[in-house]
Amino acid sequence: MRIAIITTHPPSKGSLNEYAFHFVRFLKTKVEDVKEIILLLDELPSGESYSFSQEPDEVPIRCIPCWKFGAIDNVFRITKAVKEVIPDIVLFNIQFASFADKKIPATLGLMTPWVLKRSGFNVAVLIHNIMETVDLKSAGFGSNSLVVGIIRLAGNIVTRFILSADLVAVTIPKYVEILERKYGANNVLLAPHGSFEEPTDTQPSPMPGGQPTIMTFGKFGTYKTVDLLLQAHEYLQKNHPGLRLVIAGTDSPNAAGYLKKMQEKFSYITNVEFTGYVAEEDVARIFGEAWVVAFPYTSTTGSSGVLHQAGGYGKAVVLPKLGDLAELVLEEGYDGEFFEPTDWKSLADAIARVIDDPDRQMEIGLRNYTAANGLPITEVVDWYLIHFQELLKRK
Amino acid sequence: MEIVKQENGSFSVLKLKGRFDAHEAEPVNTWLQAQVEKQCVNIIVNLEGVNFVDSTALSTLVRGYKKCRENNGTLRLCSLQQPVRVIFELTRLDKAFDIFETEEEASVAI
Numbered sequence: 001m002r003i004a005i006i007t008t009h010p011p012s013k014g015s016l017n018e019y020a021f022h023f024v025r026f027l028k029t030k031v032e033d034v035k036e037i038i039l040l041l042d043e044l045p046s047g048e049s050y051s052f053s054q055e056p057d058e059v060p061i062r063c064i065p066c067w068k069f070g071a072i073d074n075v076f077r078i079t080k081a082v083k084e085v086i087p088d089i090v091l092f093n094i095q096f097a098s099f100a101d102k103k104i105p106a107t108l109g110l111m112t113p114w115v116l117k118r119s120g121f122n123v124a125v126l127i128h129n130i131m132e133t134v135d136l137k138s139a140g141f142g143s144n145s146l147v148v149g150i151i152r153l154a155g156n157i158v159t160r161f162i163l164s165a166d167l168v169a170v171t172i173p174k175y176v177e178i179l180e181r182k183y184g185a186n187n188v189l190l191a192p193h194g195s196f197e198e199p200t201d202t203q204p205s206p207m208p209g210g211q212p213t214i215m216t217f218g219k220f221g222t223y224k225t226v227d228l229l230l231q232a233h234e235y236l237q238k239n240h241p242g243l244r245l246v247i248a249g250t251d252s253p254n255a256a257g258y259l260k261k262m263q264e265k266f267s268y269i270t271n272v273e274f275t276g277y278v279a280e281e282d283v284a285r286i287f288g289e290a291w292v293v294a295f296p297y298t299s300t301t302g303s304s305g306v307l308h309q310a311g312g313y314g315k316a317v318v319l320p321k322l323g324d325l326a327e328l329v330l331e332e333g334y335d336g337e338f339f340e341p342t343d344w345k346s347l348a349d350a351i352a353r354v355i356d357d358p359d360r361q362m363e364i365g366l367r368n369y370t371a372a373n374g375l376p377i378t379e380v381v382d383w384y385l386i387h388f389q390e391l392l393k394r395k
Numbered sequence: 396m397e398i399v400k401q402e403n404g405s406f407s408v409l410k411l412k413g414r415f416d417a418h419e420a421e422p423v424n425t426w427l428q429a430q431v432e433k434q435c436v437n438i439i440v441n442l443e444g445v446n447f448v449d450s451t452a453l454s455t456l457v458r459g460y461k462k463c464r465e466n467n468g469t470l471r472l473c474s475l476q477q478p479v480r481v482i483f484e485l486t487r488l489d490k491a492f493d494i495f496e497t498e499e500e501a502s503v504a505i
Contacts, residue, residue, distance in 0.1 A: 032465055167487075176485055189487035192450045332450075333417075370417070379454040386457060386491045 001388060003027070004038040004087035006067070006078055006094070006112070009050065010280055012042050013250055014069055015219060016128060019305055020093050021280065022196045024052075026378040028059040033385045038062045038085045040078055042069050067109075069253060070100045074109040082116055089388045090121050092165075095128040096155070101254040107154055114161040122391055123165040124384070126191065130170065131155030132178050159183060166391050169384070191384065192332075193305065194377035195312050207362060208288055212355050213244040215290035217278070217306050220247070220262075221255025229296040230266040232348035237271065240355065248275045248286050287313040291361065292354045295319045298341050307334060311372025316364035318350040333371035335364045397444070398422055406437040406502060412444025417451035427459035427470075436468025439501045443474035448482050460492060469493070473501040 008014030010021050020039075027037055036059065041050060043065045050063045066081040067074040082090055092113055099109025117123045131152065162168060163183055169191040170176055179185045214233060218224045226247055233245040251258045263274055278286055287293070293310040297320050310317050311334060319329060320341035329336060337360075339350040354361050396413035407430055409423065430438060440456065442448075460470040473495040475483065483489040495501035 173485060190485045375417075375450045375454055379458070382454070382457050382461060383486070383488070386461070387487065390491050 001034060001088040001392060002036040002038065002085075003034060003089045003091060003388070004040055004082055004085055005091045006040045007092070008098070009039060009041050011048055011050070012044055013219075013277060014042055014253065015095060015098065016093055016305075018196070018280075019128075022194075022377050023093065023381060024061070026376075026381045028054075028061060029378070030381065030385060031057065031059055033389070034059045036060050036062065036087075038064060038087055040067065040081050041065045042067055067099070070102065070105055072100075072105045072108060074099050074105065075112045075115055078112050079115050079119065082121060083119065088122060088392060090116055090123045091384070092123070092125040092127075094125065096131060096158070097254065103151065103154065107158055110158045111161045114164045117164050117166070122388075122395060124167040124169065124388065124391070125162050125165045126169045126171075127162060128171065130175050130178060131159055132182065133175070163187065167387055169387075189387065192375050192380055193308055194375050194380035195308050195372040196305070196377060207358060207365070208291065210289060211242050211244050212240060212291045213246055213289050214292055214294055214351055214355075215246040215248060215286060216294045216296055217248045217286065217309070219249055219252040221252040221258030223299045224252070224295075224297050226259070226262050226296060227266070228342070228344040228347055229294055230262065230269055230272065231344035232351060233272065234266075234269045235345070235348045236351060237269075239352075243271060243355075245269075245272045246275060246286065246290070247272065248278050250277050283309070284313070287315060290315055292351055293317045294347070294351065296347065297322060307368075308372050311368035314365045314369035316354045316361045317368065318347065318354060333367070335367040335371075337364070398426070400426060402435065403502070406439055407435050408439045408441060408498065408502075410441040410444065414447045415442070415445045415452040416447065416449040420451045420455045423452075424455045424458065427455070427462065431459075431462045431466060431468075434466065436463045436466040438463055438468070438470045439498060440470065440472050441474050441498050441501075442472060442476070442479055443498075445479055446476055448479050453482070453486060453488060456492070457488070471495060471501040473498050 007020040008017040009024065010017050024037060024039065027034060039061060041063060044050065050065065052061045052063060054061060064081055067077045096110065097106055100106040113123050113125050160183060163179065163185045166187060168185065168188045170188060171191060171193045173190055176188050176190050179188045216226065216229055220226055229245065233243065237243050259274060275286065287309060293315045295304065295306065295317060299322060307317065317336040319336040319338055321338045322341055337350040337353045340346040354364065396411060396415055396419040399410040401408040409426060438459065463470040471493045474497060475494060
């Protein structure tokens with residue numbers, strides 16, 4: 001089969017780029033099932049370009065930058081590109097703000113699965129969050145209740161557009177239940193997130209040595225914030241001289257300038273490193289040096305890829321007491337220390353419970369390593385291929 | 396988890412009992428691989444005694460299913476308990492696998 005994937009992909013810094021990177025990395029090894037992968041990607045800033053390594057025994061990849069984050073006409077751009085390549089399956093790797101940070105272009109972009117389905121293509125959507133579980137205010141959408149209400153209504157309509165696809169994959173069981181109950185959907189399936197790293201014979205150490213280091217990783221400024229973490233770090237330094245805080249990642253597309261503002265505001269706190277964008281080759285080092293990975297989230301918008309990554313590196317984590325993350329931890333066998341999401345002292349205490357207790361640090365790290373390696377993403381890719389084959393057979 | 400292996404002429408049967416999860420998946424995976432290598436690619440996995448499956452267990456079955464199919468064989472499932480059937484429905488893998496009520500029905504279909 002020939003598969004077109006609408007997604008972001010490094011070096012694009014759009015959300016879900018890393019998930020796409022690993023998904024494609026394994027999809028291109030499935031030569032028995034896949035004849036061609038066509039990546040329909042977001043356009044990069046001037047001077048940057050996509051490049052893909054290609055071995056002779058791998059599925060060929062064609063890359064077509066055809067849509068632009070924030071553009072109002074993404075639905076037309078993507079539809080035109082799909083009609084030109086005529087794939088057997090179109091797969092979307094998206095979340096509700098994948099196409100724009102403004103309401104109208106974001107909504108129009110999310111109509112694309114429906115348009116393609118109406119055009120006769122076989123459409124599958126991997127949606128990483130659903131509107132029903134997103135705290136829109138915290139996620140940067142909507143400044144008052146009326147606006148949030150309107151967005152929720154629009155969200156219901158957009159969800160119906162997405163559910164018009166042949167298959168809709170979600171990564172959390174609760175999402176299947178919500179979509180089936182609220183929308184009467186019968187085409188939703190649970191597909192595990194999967195681990196980005198392949199299991200190795202050498203188990204990574206939850207306790208890397210060196211200076212004790214707190215690390216947080218992601219795109220910050222909306223529901224992932226660093227102010228409480230910086231306050232917690234300042235507090236912990238009193239009893240942990242030499243403690244480092246590494247804030248790895250960039251601003252969220254919805255919060256340009258956020259990290260610079262935080263850096264200036266908290267410039268008096270020592271031993272803090274803002275790494276900026278972390279290139280793929282530096283990810284292992286950044287995680288490797290961490291004693292604990294912190295998730296300073298005020299809400300969640302779905303399954304956390306960073307949690308799976310932290311698990312893949314055998315790291316202990318501190319997590320907010322929030323619905324999706326807590327559920328994921330329980331259902332997928334992860335462990336961590338929990339904190340109240342709006343309380344920096346609670347966050348500091350959770351971090352201290354890890355870095356002051358080597359046994360607990362080791363216990364959480366090894367448990368997370370086992371959980372993350374339970375299902376590598378290469379296996380998840382096989383699930384998708386089986387579903388696609390079933391879909392094509394039905395057609 | 397208890398594992399009982401049977402070779403029955405044109406097909407092999409794997410009977411599992413207990414919890415089928417990440418900790419128990421490896422012996423099943425090894426057996427399935429060995430069957431494929433021996434070209435015994437018509438397989439029935441009897442899950443009558445299994446009360447829990449996790450994503451790793453499902454992946455083990457998916458891998459076995461793919462390998463059998465690539466070798467012109469088949470991997471069938473039978474006798475699923477209700478909690479296990481729910482997991483197959485949640486993941487829609489019930490649409491991909493041929494699932495039978497009894498081992499006898501599964502064997503007749505081969």
